[in-house]
Amino acid sequence: MKSLLLALLATAAAVPATAQTAAPVSSATAAAPRTPPKLIVAISVDQFSADLFAQYRNHFTDGMARLLTGAVFPSGYQSHAATETCPGHSTILTGMRPAHTGIIANNWLDQKVGRADKTVYCAEDERAGDDHEHYTPSDLHLKVPTLGDMMKRADPRSRVVAVAGKDRAAIMMGGHTTDQVWFWGGQKFISLAGRQEPAVVTRANAAVGALLAKPQEALPLPGYCKTLSRPIAVGGQTLGTGRFERAAGDAKAFRASPALDGAVFALAAAMIEDMKLGHGPATDLIAVGASATDYVGHSLGTQGSEMCIQMAQLDESIGGFLAELDRTGIDYEVVLTADHGAHDMTERQQQRAMPMEQHVAPETSATTIGAAIGRDLGVAGPVLLGPEGDVYVAESVPAAKRAQVLGEAKKRFLAQPQVAAAFTRDELAATRMATTPPETWTLIERARASFDPERSGDLTVLLRPRVTTIKAPGPGYVETHGSPWDYDRRVPILFWRKGMAGFEQPLSVETVDIAPTLAATIGLPVSGLDGRCLDLDAGAGDTCPAG
Structure with missing residues (x-):
């Protein structure tokens, strides 16, 4: 939505709309960069799988096309098993896997939390006393620093900004010491408790409103896109031919459309303009979370006209955003990746050569299996609790029965035909973190990368390939992700900077490699991370520090 981006920029940043159409500078004719960039731009496209990237890369003509002239890693990995939004975003700028970031899932259970609903959201502060549905956004649960935090620790003059369509994207990429952090709150952009709204956000909210x-x-x-525009019935709806028509005031439809990304990129560009990011004495960082692809995927699937249009509009929005950065004259470096992948809705997959696609059966739930264990062992009350993947033995289970309950739970989950594996917390704790290429990891190694002994369940249950966790599709929820399989783990990773010589490396790398790679470009020493520095020099040189 380049036209939307330009219109919002003209209002939000008060800069001439005609000034944002500057053509990108060709990296083929520019001198190779020798100094640290003045601004790091980290973009996460939520649910932008490597499969989706491969499907559309030859159709990109704008912003994504420019990034494709840089260093392209088409086989990036969110290597862990719990491929959800919050864990994925926690890896991108920390260089650490969820086992170390503490962000094991979007939600987990804390049976000691002082409220009736024991579910804890990854980006909330449950100490505020809110219920789970009306939470206080917070960086409380992120256990490690982000690149922005490290930059500010090394030089307090660095400024760190995060803007996203989701709070968990902005918070997990921005970190603990952001100068500004803003995310879509349903009707406008909002921030953490106590943050004052600067004039640029006020203008942006007025324009988006x-x-x-x-x-x-x-x-x-x-x-x-025309060959993809075919109707399909799913969850009482007919999808597949939509073009994002929206009634006035329909905020839910706005969120699941390219317009949300247009608003996010417009606010990000306006923040850069207003704060003069990239013009200070130290390198600045802005993290941008483009969340619409995820909302479109969940509600409309990945293989209809809707996702095809979303990809085209995302390309334009990124192009308009980069053109605005060109206009400022900033020396900036871009990385683009995703928090996780996904694959299309079960119903359309079944029609397109995948008859084995299935919805998860109700009998695989912790509630159903726990009730059966309780009856057989004579244990009253709930026996097993938990969201998808992580299963917890209820605290009410007597201590003398807990080991027996856990053993029965593992046995009964493994007896389910849709279950691939079930690992106890002791098994995961005893497993060393993998050091081999991520595509070779065993299931227990993938689960280990998501395991935190303070937050993870007593049992981690992984479904078989092509079994979706959606029991029954409905409005807003026809497709999902979260599995340990490569269609959910694989994401693209692209680096671009004016003057760099581009190349493509098809072998696997990880999203945890992004932070040390960016740190090397600004001369920031880092150590003890799960990721490694990727050499972005296409020739004999090396952009990574020696040793």
Whole structure:
């Protein structure tokens, strides 16, 4: 939505709309960069799988096309098993896997939390006394520093900003010491408790509010999208041919559309302009979380006209954003990746040569299996608790029965035909972190990378390939992710900077490699991370520190 981006920029940043159409500078003719960039731009496209990237890379003509002239790693990995939004974002700028970031899932259980609902959201402060549905956003649960935190520790003059369509994206990439952190709150951009709204955000919210108040006409359908525009019935809906028409004031439809990304990139560009990021004495960082692809995927799937249009509009939004950065004259470095992958809805997969695709059966739930164990062992009350993947033995289970309950739980989960593996916390704790290429990891190694003894369940249950955790699809939820399989683990990783010689490396790397790679480009020493520095020099040189 380049036109949306430019319109919002003109209002939010008060800069001439005509000034943002500067053509990108060709990296082929520019001198190779020799000094640290003045601004690091870290972009995460939520649910941008390596498969989706491969499907559309030849159709990109704008911002993504420019990034494809840099260092391209098409086989990046979110290597852990719990491939969800919060864990994935926690790896991108920390260089650490969820086992170390503490962000094991979007939600986990804390049976000691002082409220009736024991579910804890990864980006909340449950100490605030709110219920789980109405939480206080917080960086409380992130156990490690981000690159921005490390930069500010090394030089307090560095400024760190995070803008995203989701709070968990902004918080997990921004870290603990952000100068500004803003995320979409349903009707406008909001921040952490106690943060004052700067004028640039006020202007952006006014511009987005005016846009939201108007109906959205159908977006253009690129020619290459026409073959994908086929109706499919799923969850009482007909999907697959949508073009993001929206009634005035429909905030939910706005969120699951390219317009959300347009608003996020517009606010990010306006923040750069307003704060003069990249013009100070130290390198600055802005993290941008483009969340619409995830909302579109969950509610509409990945293989219809909707996702095809979303990819085209995302390309334009990134192009407009980069053109604005060019206009400022900033020497900036970009990395783009994703928090996790995904694959299409079960119903469409079954029609397209994948009849083995399944929805998870109700009998695989912790509630159902726990009830059966309770009856057989004579244990009253709930026996097993937990969201998807992590299963907890209820604290009410007598100590003398807990080991027996856990043993029965593992046995009964493994007896389910849709379950691939079940690991106890003792088994995971005894497993060493993998050091081999991520595509070779065993299931227990993938689960180990998501295991935190303070937060993880007593049992980690992994479903077989092509079994979705959606029991019954419905409005807003027809497709998902979160599995340990490569369609959810694999994501692209792209680095670009004016003057760099591009190359493509098809072998696997990890998202935890991003932080040490960026740190090396600004001369920031880092150590003890799970990731390694990636050499971004296409020739005999090396952008990584020796030793």
